[in-house]
Amino acid sequence: MTNSGSISGSNFGIFAPAAVTVTNSGSISGATGIAATIATVTNSGTISGDTQDGISAFTATVMNSGTISGSLRGIIADTANVTNSGTISGDFGIAVATTANVTNSGTISGSTSGVFATTTANVINSGTISASTYGVFATTANVTNTGTISAAAGAGVGAVTANVSNSGTIAGDSVGIGGILAANVTNTGTISGGVYGIRSATTTVTNSGTITGNVGIDSTLFGGGAANVTNSGTIIGTGGTALQFSGNDDTLTLLPGSRIVGAIDMGGGADVVNFTAGRGASWLVTLNNFTGTINGSGDAPFVIRGNQFAALDPTPFAVADRSLMDFTRSISGILGSLGGTGAAQNGPLASAFAPDDSSAQRIDTFAGIPALAYASDAILFKNPTVVTADGRSVWARGFVGQHTQDADGVLLGSTTMFSGGAVGFDLLVQPDLRLGAFVGGGQSYLSLDQSAGNTRTDTGFGGLYGRYAFTSFGAPSILKVALHGGAGTSTVSRSVNSNLGTEVATASYNTSYVSPEAKYSVNVPLWSQYTLTPSFEVRYVAGFFDGYTETGATAPLTVASRTIQNVEERGELKLTRATPVGPDLLLTNVYVGALGIQRLGDTTVNTVLLGANLPFVTPGKNKVAGVLGGGGLEWQTRKGVSFFGAAEAIGMSDSSTVVSARGGLRVAF
Numbered sequence: 008m009t010n011s012g013s014i015s016g017s018n019f020g021i022f023a024p025a026a027v028t029v030t031n032s033g034s035i036s037g038a039t040g041i042a043a044t045i046a047t048v049t050n051s052g053t054i055s056g057d058t059q060d061g062i063s064a065f066t067a068t069v070m071n072s073g074t075i076s077g078s079l080r081g082i083i084a085d086t087a088n089v090t091n092s093g094t095i096s097g098d099f100g101i102a103v104a105t106t107a108n109v110t111n112s113g114t115i116s117g118s119t120s121g122v123f124a125t126t127t128a129n130v131i132n133s134g135t136i137s138a139s140t141y142g143v144f145a146t147t148a149n150v151t152n153t154g155t156i157s158a159a160a161g162a163g164v165g166a167v168t169a170n171v172s173n174s175g176t177i178a179g180d181s182v183g184i185g186g187i188l189a190a191n192v193t194n195t196g197t198i199s200g201g202v203y204g205i206r207s208a209t210t211t212v213t214n215s216g217t218i219t220g221n222v223g224i225d226s227t228l229f230g231g232g233a234a235n236v237t238n239s240g241t242i243i244g245t246g247g248t249a250l251q252f253s254g255n256d257d258t259l260t261l262l263p264g265s266r267i268v269g270a271i272d273m274g275g276g277a278d279v280v281n282f283t284a285g286r287g288a289s290w291l292v293t294l295n296n297f298t299g300t301i302n303g304s305g306d307a308p309f310v311i312r313g314n315q316f317a318a319l320d321p322t323p324f325a326v327a328d329r330s331l332m333d334f335t336r337s338i339s340g341i342l343g344s345l346g347g348t349g350a351a352q353n354g355p356l357a358s359a360f361a362p363d364d365s366s367a368q369r370i371d372t373f374a375g376i377p378a379l380a381y382a383s384d385a386i387l388f389k390n391p392t393v394v395t396a397d398g399r400s401v402w403a404r405g406f407v408g409q410h411t412q413d414a415d416g417v418l419l420g421s422t423t424m425f426s427g428g429a430v431g432f433d434l435l436v437q438p439d440l441r442l443g444a445f446v447g448g449g450q451s452y453l454s455l456d457q458s459a460g461n462t463r464t465d466t467g468f469g470g471l472y473g474r475y476a477f478t479s480f481g482a483p484s485i486l487k488v489a490l491h492g493g494a495g496t497s498t499v500s501r502s503v504n505s506n507l508g509t510e511v512a513t514a515s516y517n518t519s520y521v522s523p524e525a526k527y528s529v530n531v532p533l534w535s536q537y538t539l540t541p542s543f544e545v546r547y548v549a550g551f552f553d554g555y556t557e558t559g560a561t562a563p564l565t566v567a568s569r570t571i572q573n574v575e576e577r578g579e580l581k582l583t584r585a586t587p588v589g590p591d592l593l594l595t596n597v598y599v600g601a602l603g604i605q606r607l608g609d610t611t612v613n614t615v616l617l618g619a620n621l622p623f624v625t626p627g628k629n630k631v632a633g634v635l636g637g638g639g640l641e642w643q644t645r646k647g648v649s650f651f652g653a654a655e656a657i658g659m660s661d662s663s664t665v666v667s668a669r670g671g672l673r674v675a676f
Contacts, residue, residue: 010035010052020054031073039063040077046084050075050093061097071095071113081115091115091134099123100138107145111136111154120144121156128166132156132175141165142179152177152196163200166190169207173198173216182206183220187228194218194240204242208232215239215264221246223269227253231274238262244269249506252278256299263287263305267506273297284309284318286417288459290504291317291562306417306626312617317562320459322419323499324612325627326412327462328571330423330451331550332604333410333665334466335491335522336575338447339546340655341404341429341669342472342489399434406449408667415662417626420456425449429468439476445469445491460501464518468493483530492521497552503560512560516553523547536584544577565615571625572607579635590645597638602657604631633659648672 008027013034014020020037021029026045032052035041039061040054046064048054048071054061056077062069067084072093075081081097082089085104089095092113100117101107107124112134115121121136121143122128128145133154136142140161143150148166150156153175156163162185163177169186174196177183183200184190190207194216198204204220205212209232212224223242226234231253236242239262242249249269250259256277261267263285271294273280278299282292284307294301294314301311309318405428414420427449435441446469453462470491477484497518503510524546531539550571557563579600586593610625639653652670659665 040075056080056097061095081117100136103128124148142177163198183218186210189232210234210236213237214242217241217243219243219245221248222251223249223267225251226255226257227251227274231255233257234259236260238267239264241266241268243267248272252276261292263307265290266504267292268508269506270295271506273299280316282309282316282318286414286419287318287320288419288455288457288502288504289318289320291315291510292506308614308616308621308623310616310619310621312619315562315617317503317617319564319614319616319621319623320419320455320501321417321612321623321626322421322455323453323460323462323501324625325418326410326421326423326453327552328548328550328573328606328625329410329412329604329627329663330425330453330464331520331571332548332573332575333408333423333667334425334427334449334451335520335546335548337406337408337425337427337449337667337669338429338468338470338491339489339522339524339544340667341406342445342487342491399432401430401432402671403430404428404669404671406667406669408665410665411663413662414456415627419459421453423451423453425451427466427468431472433472441474443472445472458502460499462497462499464495464497466493466495466518466520468520480529482532485526485528485530487526487528488524490521490523492519494519499555499557501557501560501564503562505561507561510560512557512563514555514557514564514566516555516566518550518552520548520550522549536586538583538585540579540581540583542579542581544575544579546575546577548573548575562617567613569612570608571610573604574607575602575604577602577635592643594641594643595638596640597636599636600634602633602635604633605629628661631659631661633657 009030011033016037018038019042020035021041023043027043028047030049034053036055039056039059042063045066047068050071051073054075058078060080060083061075061077062082065085067082067087069089071091074093075095077097080099080102081095083102086106087103088108090110094114096116098118100115100121103124105126107128109122110131115136117138120141121138122130124145127147128143130143130150132152135154136156139159142156142158142163144165146167148164148169150164150171152173155176158179160180162182163179164171164184167187169184169190171184172193176197178199180201182203183198184192184205186207189209190205191211194214196216198218200220202221203225204218204223206225206228208228210226223244233255234252234257237260247269249267250271252274254275259280261282263283264287273294273296275296275298280301282303284305297314301316303309303311307318407426410423412421427447429445429447431443431445433441433443448467451464468491472489475486495518498515501512503512526544528540528542533539552569554566554568556565579598581596581598583596606629611622612625614621635657637655641649641651643649654668657665
């Protein structure tokens with residue numbers, strides 16, 4: 008039968024004592040819309056049962072993209088196969104005496120139950136199933152859900168045996184998922200219940216999503232059965248208990264990413280707890296009523312002590328030397344080529360480096376040099392702020408930058424911001440040698456992903472530097488050396504995800520560093536306005552960190568004093584152009600290069616956690632290579648005022664990037 012009009016009856020819209028096939032795009036109504044022994048219905052219209060059922064059959068095969076409704080049941084059958092992309096509703100949306108096979112991408116709703124099967128319900132849902140008492144109920148409920156299943160006053164899914172795979176949302180005012188005898192649940196979505204997230208006797212749960220309830224998971228129904236819970240997601244007990252197991256032999260497995268909020272009551276018995284410590288914020292687990300065995304593994308440092316075990320996020324220790332290298336690299340950058348030192352004694356630059364009586368004379372001298380791009384070491388952004396006529400100078404510079412580290416292995420992603428400034432003084436001690444000193448201060452701030460913690464370091468620094476000009480390979484060359492060091496204070500904050508509540512552990516400790524460095528460069532004139540400068544630099548950095556013990560945490564971490572050492576090599580090729588602009592001079596440059604960083608010495612970090620020694624090797628790569636590029640400009644006015652700035656980007660082989668900028672002002676007289 009095909010209907011695109013209107014069919015209605017006081018008792019039945021359509022009645023067939025045997026089999027009937029109905030294709031409806033119109034309207035069918037009656038006390039029962041369609042009644043048959045075997046009903047095959049394709050509906051894109053409306054089928055309604057005003058006082059009884061929308062469709063009633065012993066065997067019902069229904070494909071619905073329209074509306075099916077019944078005062079008692081939308082569909083009732085002994086066996087039903089339903090594919091729905093429309094709307095099905097009734098006191099019971101679908102009620103089946105034996106087996107219900109339901110694929111839903113639309114809406115199924117019931118005052119009592121959305122889908123009810125006395126024997127078996129096989130439900131694949133990407134739409135919405137809702138009811139007051141049960142979203143889905145069956146003796147055996149096999150549910151795959153990517154949509155929403157809910158019950159306003161009962162259980163989202165209720166069964167004697169519930170087998171559920173959920174990547175959507177299942178919610179019940181009482182229970183999210185309830186299995187009288189057994190609940191076998193795989194969850195990557197959200198399961199919630201006002202009283203229990205999941206409740207059953209024998210309970211098997213694999214969770215990488217979120218499960219919440221007054222009790223998150225309870226396996227004590229009717230005395231309880233064995234529970235086997237594997238978690239890499241979040242389980243929350245809003246009433247204070249996240250996991251409530253019975254006295255049977257239970258198994259709890261916690262994987263990286265696991266977050267449990269609330270008490271874990273193991274219920275006694277020969278329980279086994281397995282955990283894998285991996286990437287993530289630090290965590291602490293305390294077990295109640297535990298008489299079993301704890302087994303730990305993983306790449307992150309961990310410790311087991313009695314009924315407690317803890318894992319430590321090692322990211323702050325892994326990036327400590329990288330942060331120090333970034334900070335000291337910026338100090339090295341602002342030293343740069345500070346002021347003129349004289350030149351090789353065989354070219355016109357010798358007179359160019361000699362001090363003049365006025366800024367105008369110096370600008371004129373620059374303009375007369377074939378390769379004036381490096382005259383008087385007017386290399387971008389590394390010129391003194393004030394230059395006196397006898398070769399003395401004072402200067403001031405600032406820097407700012409950011410190091411972004413992607414998550415890698417056991418390490419969380421992190422971001423380090425650093426900034427600082429310095430002032431200095433130097434003088435020509437002989438025509439080819441300039442010596443100077445400087446002092447400054449700065450700050451770095453490390454923040455970890457997942458709000459896992461942060462570290463702030465305030466540092467004061469100072470040092471000495473020198474520049475020697477000579478000739479090599481027939482070209483003017485410069486050897487720079489510097490020795491600087493600093494001291495400061497670090498304040499560390501570490502988040503600890505304890506199952507009994509999130510804690511923030513804090514501490515402060517003293518830090519210091521020392522760094523010698525040397526750089527060799529050759530200025531190669533190309534033509535009247537351009538200079539090519541290859542250079543090679545080596546620097547060594549040693550950082551000294553005092554020990555500390557945290558406060559504010561149930562399990563405070565104690566860290567012994569330690570020394571970190573790194574060597575950095577840097578090769579660079581810079582092209583500089585000097586362009587007279589009226590009475591002024593514009594210097595611009597671009598450069599590319601490569602660098603390598605190596606850790607040296609003992610990289611072991613010695614700590615104590617939960618009263619147990621916890622030494623571990625600093626994670627991360629001990630050898631890192633990178634490529635870099637940058638550029639900038641300097642504007643020198645005839646009035647003797649110069650403005651300059653530069654930026655640089657570095658890409659590292661450890662999945663990190665560094666961007667930085669430097670700038671300042673010069674007034675020459």
